[in-house]
Each structure stands twice: as structure tokens, then as C-alpha cells.
Amino acid sequence: TTQYRITLLPGDGIGPEIMLVAVDVLKVVGKQLDIRFEFQEALIGGAAIDATGEPLPSTTLEMCKDSDAVLLAAIGGYKWDNLPRHLRPETGLLALRAGLSLFANLRPAKILPQLIDASSLKPEIVEGVDIMVVRELTGGVYFGQPKGIFTTETGEKRGVNTMAYTEAEIDRIGRVAFETAQKRQGKLCSVDKANVLEVSQLWRDRITQLAAEYPDVELSHMYVDNAAMQLVRYPKQFDTIVTGNLFGDILSDAAAMLTGSIGMLPSASLGAADPGVFEPVHGSAPDIAGQDKANPLAQVLSAAMMLRYALNQPVAADRIENAVLQVLDRGDRTGDIMSPGMNLLGCHAMGEALIQV
């Protein structure tokens, strides 16, 4: 029996209910394939603020480090929206990324044929779309120094953030991206704003140099404004996209929304040494929390991603992903992906359906 220690971070809003489903699914697959999971739960986000006064208690970070992988659900909610920055749920998420040096964020945006009508785009535009956004996650304007709100000589306030990347930071995310593209269709599009920003110029130079080491990958460059357009116009042109922290935040959400069903999309955040964090792309949906209405499939697919990328258990990952496709094939739907003639299920019932296929 192989055994893994998994830290669970249910967080806020719908987090706890979708996490329950993912854990149930993992247990069943584990039993089938002789994999043992030892689950340990910890606090993050609003739940952690309420219990401890901090969005990422140090015990949580220690537990994460002391595990094979971290499964996160979602954080945030209206309740904590107006607290000062150091007391906000998002600050806990940023601290987790920094604390585990999770510099690579992998966000797939893949359209499922069963859900193609959920897209706001025409079916012929989104059919077959399968994009992987590789987003740098511990640098850029999210973390650059100096930052803050300063008072100028004239007594006026000035808000400042610094968008910066070093060569080493660009190289390490670049390598992840080229390797990701190698395992996919071999096409990598690097997105920047090199016609205006010096930080992007360095980015483009380094990515171009790295390309020499990956002759099997076809590299292109695109400005971020054009990339936002092209995602809307003709998303099938993209295979793998690599970009900085802020551009990746924006473009991965736009790409996710092309599918029309962000309740289906998982993501992975990976570092060099510490365990990776796996979480849905969607948020904590406080408006439907606790009502058994949430779609648990992105959380379940995040568990599959964890099996594939962190635990090297591709058979278990395949089994989960196939179960998701099967319940969709037979017409099971949660409210967010419901359409006429399908079976409407709650969060818990969707979990039961997955376990029974």
C-alpha cells in the first residue's frame, strides 16, 4: 500500500461542502487502487481569521509543508471584504503561495463536449478548445518591492506597486512552460507587453533564449491586449500560454470563462521542493454556501490533478476524470451547468453519483 499525507484546506463559502465530496471520491479510488490517504485538515482564509485572527496561521503552513500535497477549496466572502489588507482571506492565499514557493500555476481551460452549450461563445468557436495557462505565481507586481501608499512631498497620497522579474524567475517558469508544451501539442505562446514595459522586454528576451533548449516546441510571442482579443476571437489557436502573475490572473480567468463552466475547472500550483497546492479555479460562492447547491466537480478534478502531478498516480487520476465524464454523459448536472432535459443534482448527490459510476 502506498500512503500519502494530504493537507485539506476547505476554507470559506462552498469550500467545506465541495471538499467533502472530493475526499469521499479520493477514499473510494484509494480503496480500489490500494492507495491510502492520511488527511489532515487546517484553517485558511476567512475561517482562519475568525478562529485565530490570521488568514494563514503558521500551524497551517507547517502542516502543508509536512505533507505530500495540499488540496485547497476556496477562500473569501463578503464578511471579510472590508477588513484591512493583512486580515483578508486573499492575503492568506498569497502567503501560502509565497510560503511554499509555488512559482508555477497551471490552469487548464478545456471545453467538455457535454457542456459546450454553456459557453457564451458559438459552439464552432469553442469546440475542441484546450488551453493550458502557465502563470508565474510568486513574482511580478503581486510581490514586487517597493509597494504601499506613500505621501508625496506635496502631501498627496500615491499608491505604488512594482512589477519586476529577474532572469532566474523568468527562466524557472519558462522551463515549466516549455516542458508543459512538450507534453501537449508542442506550441507555446508567451504573453507580455514588451512594446511598453521593460520587465516584459527582459521576459521576452529570456523566453526567446530558452527556446533554443526546446527545439521541439514552437514558440510565439503576443502582447497581452492582443491575447485578450485573440482568446475571444479564435481560442483554438492556443495550446500552452506562459505569462507573468498579473497577466496570468486576467487571461486564465478569461480563458476559463470561454468554457462557460468554471465550476468544472481545476488548477495546480507547484514549486521546486515544497508540496503543490491543488484547487478549483472558481471562488467560494458565498451566496450559495451551505445550501447543497455547489458544483463539486472542479474540486474533484483538482484532486485528480493532485494525483497526476504531485503523487504520480495517473491511473487513479484517470479513473476520477472518467467518472466525471460519465456522470456528465448520463445527464447529471448541478445548477450552474444545468440545461433542459438534464437531471438536477445537489452537491452531495453529485458526489454520490460519482462514487457509484
Added chain:
Amino acid sequence: TTQYRITLLPGDGIGPEIMLVAVDVLKVVGKQLDIRFEFQEALIGGAAIDATGEPLPSTTLEMCKDSDAVLLAAIGGYKWDNLPRHLRPETGLLALRAGLSLFANLRPAKILPQLIDASSLKPEIVEGVDIMVVRELTGGVYFGQPKGIFTTETGEKRGVNTMAYTEAEIDRIGRVAFETAQKRQGKLCSVDKANVLEVSQLWRDRITQLAAEYPDVELSHMYVDNAAMQLVRYPKQFDTIVTGNLFGDILSDAAAMLTGSIGMLPSASLGAADPGVFEPVHGSAPDIAGQDKANPLAQVLSAAMMLRYALNQPVAADRIENAVLQVLDRGDRTGDIMSPGMNLLGCHAMGEALIQV
């Protein structure tokens, strides 16, 4: 007879051919309404680099200042793509914006019923979309200091840009946005990344304070990643959007692409004292330059925007906008907006069609 001095900046690629059409249309409308235009032409972008070695010669800036309004076509092309930054066409555009203090960029994204099928989104999603993006244009990460590529203590290169806004910069673009919303549906959505960036936090604070002066405008706030999603998911929720330079660059292009016909979209860049610049949203399309294939309608509509916003000639503006709708109604199309059963026209012939309606 009212007389205006207009500086024409045809620029590169398809710029000169679409500018010719706009000038012809202005002359005809001027004759009809007893408005005289004195046109003076100047160099910018690649054309200026080739002729003078600089993307914005000082004579061009002087001519612009010494006029009632500036009509710009498009700049850039493959030829100048690999020159050092100070010799690139884009640098000329940024220098023009800074030189005329054009802090407010108005970019409408309005779907025309005649062209609804050109959109990659479903007709029911984009029908009736009418968004105005008010983008700050002379601040933020485009101009913030320090910037450059520096060498760190360890001998490594680090690319740096600074995203910064002062209260005064936020207030002046905020006022333009509130006033714009007042003239539209009275809904203003301010887009930022206040959950991560201090500069956005100051932005949100100031915009919120300004709202007290505009009780007739309904203000909301949205994070930029969510805004990119919502534009794709349900664009009709937006009326007026206000945001910083970089977010505006990205979101206005995404919004433009929702219409499926960016060859139709004009824009205005306005300052406090110097003349405004009016230009199409699309680029210089070097691949079709000089082939009489370009769509001149965005350029023509930019001239209409100039009449409306800079010259206070709403009747003339209406007349031009109506002419555009009429040629579309009778089925005239350039290649970029062509669909089965319509009449394919070249750039020049489209101009003739406009003049004859």
C-alpha cells in the same frame, strides 16, 4: 463659416488609405453644413522614423498643439519591430499621449445589429451591447518611475516597471468617467485589483469618495480578473467602465473583440487643455496595407467622434454616423466584415459609398 484646423497623422500600414477616406467624408459634411476644415499633415510612427529618425518629431507635436483636434490613423509594422525602444513606432504614440497630456481614453464597444453575426459570441449574448471603457492614459505602469532593466548585486538582470497613481491622477480620470456615465445609462463600474495591489486600493478609495459628488451615477467595483470573465460571460451588464492604463489596454481590447468587428470602432484621447486625438481601435494591418482592402469605417467614425467631442458639432457627427449605418443597411461590406450575400467593397469604394448616401 466655422473653421477648424485639424492635424492629420496617417502613420503606417493601412493608415494613409483609411485617412484619405475620412478626410473626403469630412470635406463633404463640411460643405453641407458650412464647416471649413484646414488640414495639416504630420509624421508619426514608422513613417516618422524612416524620414527623421524619431517616432515623434518635435515638429509633429508642435503642429498637434497648434490645432483644434488631431486625427490619427494607425502606427507600427514588422519593419520596425526589432528596433531599440526609443526608435519604435509605439514610443511615438506614448510620447504623443504624454506630450498632449491625454489622460482620458474613451473606447466605445458597441455592437451594430447589422454586424451581430461577426461576433464570436452568441447573438443573444452580444445583442444590444454598448460599453464605454474610460481608460487612464498617461499614468500607471506605462509611465511610472523607476523603470528599466537593472543589474542586481549578484550580477543578474532585473526588469522593473512601477505601477503608480496619485490621488490627483485618479480624481481627474474618475471625474471624466462619472460625467461619461451621466450622459449614458448612469452605471459606472470601476475595475481594479484592490485585493492585491496598494495602487488599486488607493484607486478604489478615491473613486468611492468621488461617487458622493455624482449621486445620479450607480457605482460598482470589480476586480480585473473578474471583469475579464464577466465581459465574456454577460457583457450586457456593463455601461461605463473606468480603469487604469494597463487594465484599460487589456479590457478595452477584449470588449472591442466582443463586437467581432474591430474595424468599426473609434476612440478618443482627451486631455485638459491640449487638443484631443481621435483614432481607430484597430492597428495598422501591415499585411493588407496598400491593397485597397482596409475597412475605413473606424477611421470615419473617429472623425465623427472628433466632431462630437472636440469640435462640438453634433449634427455633423450624427450625419457621418448615420451614413455608416446606411451603407451597412444596404449591404456594403469590406473584407473584414463580409458575409454571404453582401456587397464586397474596397477601402476607396466604401468611402465613395459613404459620400453618396
